[in-house]
Amino acid sequence: GENVEQHPSTLSVQEGDSAVIKCTYSDSASNYFPWYKQELGKGPQLIIDIRSNVGEKKDQRIAVTLNKTAKHFSLHITETQPEDSAVYFCAASIGTYKYIFGTGTRLKVLA
Amino acid sequence: NAGVMQNPRHLVRRRGQEARLRCSPMKGHSHVYWYRQLPEEGLKFMVYLQKENIIDESGMPKERFSAEFPKEGPSILRIQQVVRGDSAAYFCASSALSGSTDTQYFGPGTRLTVL
Numbered sequence: 001g002e003n004v005e006q007h008p009s010t011l012s013v014q015e016g017d018s019a020v021i022k023c024t025y026s027d028s029a030s031n032y033f034p035w036y037k038q039e040l041g042k043g044p045q046l047i048i049d050i051r052s053n054v055g056e057k058k059d060q061r062i063a064v065t066l067n068k069t070a071k072h073f074s075l076h077i078t079e080t081q082p083e084d085s086a087v088y089f090c091a092a093s094i095g096t097y098k099y100i101f102g103t104g105t106r107l108k109v110l111a
Numbered sequence: 112n113a114g115v116m117q118n119p120r121h122l123v124r125r126r127g128q129e130a131r132l133r134c135s136p137m138k139g140h141s142h143v144y145w146y147r148q149l150p151e152e153g154l155k156f157m158v159y160l161q162k163e164n165i166i167d168e169s170g171m172p173k174e175r176f177s178a179e180f181p182k183e184g185p186s187i188l189r190i191q192q193v194v195r196g197d198s199a200a201y202f203c204a205s206s207a208l209s210g211s212t213d214t215q216y217f218g219p220g221t222r223l224t225v226l
Contacts, residue, residue, distance in 0.1 A: 097144070
């Protein structure tokens with residue numbers, strides 16, 4: 001069946017360093033890839049997304065890259081800050097409305 | 112513009128009781144999705160509804176679980192005769208469009224604990 005693999009499961013970086021989270025998806029028809037940030041006790045919050053007709057998208061310190069051939073997409077956070085500490089989930093669309101989520105990456109930014 | 116609202120935020124039930132979780136989508140959104148999240152895991156799709164219609168319930172257990180999105184009022188996820196394994200966080204998301212993959216916005220979740 002369809003699945004999304006996400007790595008690493010935990011990531012610790014020093015404040016100011018960059019963080020990279022990688023996802024691989026299995027359905028070649030997937031065309032939409034959102035990233036969500038989830039803080040403790042809260043719901044997932046959309047932070048950036050990318051569609052299959054674009055290879056890269058950037059929003060301030062956050063960027064996402066997509067390689068459709070390899071079925072990889074990655075989240076890049078530059079100049080990390082303590083408030084970036086959270087669990088990050090990638091997702092890939094299946095059909096027109098369903099998302100398959102990765103298992104999450106717990107990011108810790110050390111001050 | 113209010114986001115997706117869910118209530119209650121926390122719900123405690125004893126085994127065998129019923130749990131009712133409510134979700135009001137964002138203003139202007141007519142599509143609702145329910146997901147379940149177990150501790151330290153990702154979100155698993157349960158059901159997709161439009162007003163008065165269940166579009167896809169492939170992720171929802173056939174027994175004890177049901178969902179509705181009436182013409183008026185919030186969407187309801189109902190779990191009958193709860194068991195300990197139902198303990199999880201249940202998230203609702205909403206979107207505006209169908210026909211092409213649209214962004215889903217999530218509510219704060221309902222954390223269900225079954226004693």
